[in-house]
Amino acid sequence: MEALRFSFKEKKLELCHLNVPQVTDPNNVLVKVAYSGICGTDLHIIAGEFPCNQFAEITLGHEFSGTVAEVGHDVISLKEGDKVTVDPNSGCKRCSFCHAGKPHFCKVGCVVNTLGIYKDGGWANYVLCPEEQVHLLPAGISLEQAVLTEPVSCMAHGWDLISPVCVGEKVLILGAGIIGTLWVCILHHQGHRNVFVSEPNTVRLELVRKLNTGYVLLTPDQLRKNRDADPCKYSFDVVIDCSGSPPAIEQAVTFLNPGGKLCIFGVSPPQSKIQITPFDIYRKEIKIFGVNINPFTFPKAMGLLGAMGNRYMNFNNLGIKLFPLNQYSDAIDQLKKGSIAKAVFKM
Structure with missing residues (x-):
């Protein structure tokens, strides 16, 4: 073989x-x-x-x-x-x-x-x-x-950790590789429509556009400029990092609304560091979730795959x-x- x-x-x-x-x-x-x-x-x-x-x-x-x-x-x-x-x-x-x-x-x-x-x-x-x-x-x-099934099972574990995420809450996905794209599918399948996706590679953004979700797709530069112009519109209840990029994660914390959740799903190099202001975590009651693989979530993943079907x-x-x-x-x-x-x- x-x-x-x-x-x-x-x-x-x-x-x-x-x-x-x-x-x-x-x-x-x-x-x-x-x-x-x-x-x-x-x-x-x-x-x-x-x-x-x-x-x-x-x-x-x-x-x-x-x-x-x-x-x-x-x-x-x-x-x-x-x-x-x-x-x-x-x-x-x-x-x-x-x-x-x-x-x-x-x-x-x-x-x-x-x-x-x-x-x-x-x-x-x-x-x-x-x-x-x-x-x-x-x-x-x-x-x-x-x-x-394996990547979706990891996402099912992440979903368990950050739930509840109520329909109508504003969600930002950082990174539009396959994991970010699968998060797009799961969120849209579950009724979420107020979702933004940030990705520096415009080819990948165009791939996400083919899913026809109506989500806001933009580069990190566009996100920063739009945030400066309209901080209310570009503040989020949930940020899901799929990039593993420490600078992106640092910036994401500043985008969170009070009571917001940061899901660190992407894998950063072990030696990477981020700087977060403890006062902001205290003041805004930010919750940070790490997601590590898939404990007992394979059946949930198969359920998601079956439910999403060929549409996604x-x-x-x-x-x-x-x-x-x-x-x-x-x-x-x-x-x-x-x-x-x-x-x-x-x-």
């Missing part, structure tokens, strides 16, 4: 030919991958900016869907031929965080156990997965759409482009240039 392998030591990504993994653990499932996405985290890993397995080459890819090819003899919830999507994250199930329903804070499992970051993932024709992390797709969700989950309108695995360099280049919102490998 083909697999895209990454070496942290050499900072090298290359296409390899490997044997198909064998099901030796009775609780494992062999998934034949259909679609596998490139996440912004993957780009940070390849650049050496995000922690991953430093001791062995691994197959990257933590967003993927496919078909069950084989199951271990103790697997009871799945069978050969089932269409599935896979949650790459898991906890140890023993620590206080896992027992509190917060496996994303687990220091034994979670990130150090993640498929596609610490263990072999979905940038390959086949991948071994624990049964408990494999989710059967409901009718009406295609394998193509299901590749978005159309790859062409989302700016998602499909690539064969051997065109990984081109896929990464186009993603970095911002000419597409997301790249997905079609196996």
Whole structure:
């Protein structure tokens, strides 16, 4: 089989030919991958900016869907031929965080156990997965759409944290990559119409325009100028940062209305710093929410995907482009240039 392998030591990504993994653990499932996405985290890993397995080459890819090819003899919830999507994250199930329903804070499992970051993932024709992390797709969700389950599951967790967001409240989304675009879809689907999107890349803004939401789309420069001219109109009840840009986050705090919420969804480099005036947090009673992956939100994500359907989950309108695995360099280049919102490998 083909697999895209990454070496942290050499900072090298290359296409390899490997044997198909064998099901030796009775609780494992062999998934034949259909679609596998490139996440912004993957780009940070390849650049050496995000922690991953430093001791062995691994197959990257933590967003993927496919078909069950084989199951271990103790697997009871799945069978050969089932269409599935896979949650790459898991906890140890023993620590206080896992027992509190917060496996994303687990220091034994979670990130150090993640498929596609610490263990072999979905940038390959086949991948071994624990049964408990494999989710059967409901009718009406295609394998193509299901590749978005992992990012949408993270957003479902973010939505739980910042809720309630009442229809009519003014929302600002910072960044119109795929995550910002998916936030646009979820907000519009749930009835929100008073939404602004700020993105420096005008190509990405035009991609968002194809969703036909009627949202206000503008660059950061336009946002600043409009804010100076009309601070009342350009003040917000909720700001969702999908950019990971410290200067954008700093500015976003000043845009918040009293009682406002700041959702930090984008991943900034670990060494980044922001400056926020504590007096403003006190005076305006600002609430700041960090969003870290997807504890138990895969079922919610599949519910969202099914509900949004083709109206929102159309790859062409989302700016998602499909690539064969051997065109990984081109896929990464186009993603970095911002000419597409997301790249997905079609196996």
